[in-house]
Amino acid sequence: xxxxxxxxxxxxxxxxxxxxxxxxxxxxxxxxxxxxxxxxxxxxxxxxxxxxxxxxxxxxxxxxxxxxxxxxxxxxxxxxxxxxxxxxxxxxxxxxxxxxxxxxxxxxxxxxxxxxxxxxxxxxxxxxxxxxxxxxxxxxxxxxxxxxxxxxxx
Amino acid sequence: xxxxxxxxxxxxxxxxxxxxxxxxxxxxxxxxxxxxxxxxxxxxxxxxxxxxxxxxxxxxxxxxxxxxxxxxxxxxx
Numbered sequence: 001x002x003x004x005x006x007x008x009x010x011x012x013x014x015x016x017x018x019x020x021x022x023x024x025x026x027x028x029x030x031x032x033x034x035x036x037x038x039x040x041x042x043x044x045x046x047x048x049x050x051x052x053x054x055x056x057x058x059x060x061x062x063x064x065x066x067x068x069x070x071x072x073x074x075x076x077x078x079x080x081x082x083x084x085x086x087x088x089x090x091x092x093x094x095x096x097x098x099x100x101x102x103x104x105x106x107x108x109x110x111x112x113x114x115x116x117x118x119x120x121x122x123x124x125x126x127x128x129x130x131x132x133x134x135x136x137x138x139x140x141x142x143x144x145x146x147x148x149x150x151x152x153x154x
Numbered sequence: 155x156x157x158x159x160x161x162x163x164x165x166x167x168x169x170x171x172x173x174x175x176x177x178x179x180x181x182x183x184x185x186x187x188x189x190x191x192x193x194x195x196x197x198x199x200x201x202x203x204x205x206x207x208x209x210x211x212x213x214x215x216x217x218x219x220x221x222x223x224x225x226x227x228x229x230x231x
Contacts, residue, residue: 144227
């Protein structure tokens with residue numbers, strides 16, 4: 001049976017990598033897992049030569065968790081994983097802070113690495129999360145993967 | 155007349171105020187977007203529309219009490 005855990009976390013809520021590892025370990029008492037693939041997203045401090053002060057994330061929380069759960073189960077089935085976690089943070093995050101953690105646990109790198117890459121691409125495109133970038137040269141909405149539109153203040 | 159609840163996200167918050175709007179019976183998603191945005195896009199971005207948390211196409215006819223969400227393409231990660 002596959003272990004799935006997905007969460008949208010407010011920035012105040014703890015997100016510790018060692019607790020993620022222990023959650024995965026607890027779900028695999030017989031040690032079928034031979035590898036864990038881990039992606040950690042961070043806020044970048046520089047975009048196109050402009051200093052980033054912070055990245056403000058928002059989400060439609062219930063929809064986001066529903067979609068993340070669907071992605072997790074589909075990826076787990078496709079790649080025969082033992083476990084998958086997807087935790088996405090929201091709120092105003094500073095450069096260097098964690099934004100997203102995806103951990104996939106499987107028998108070997110052969111299924112773990114492509115599963116991780118596909119999960120990440122799907123999270124970026126399918127989960128209702130939005131970004132507002134606060135930079136030294138103004139505020140920018142990030143629309144889709146990387147389109148930046150200066151914010152108009154009313 | 156009927157009431158629909160509207161909530162916008164990201165760039166659409168510049169144009170659309172969150173709230174309950176009284177609109178004509180039989181209004182479609184397309185009609186509502188045109189009323190709210192003054193067209194089918196805002197600043198070059200077409201909204202992705204959800205009605206009661208399910209993705210909706212432009213021809214969907216709205217009902218009294220529907221909740222309509224306007225979002226840009228998502229940017230997770």
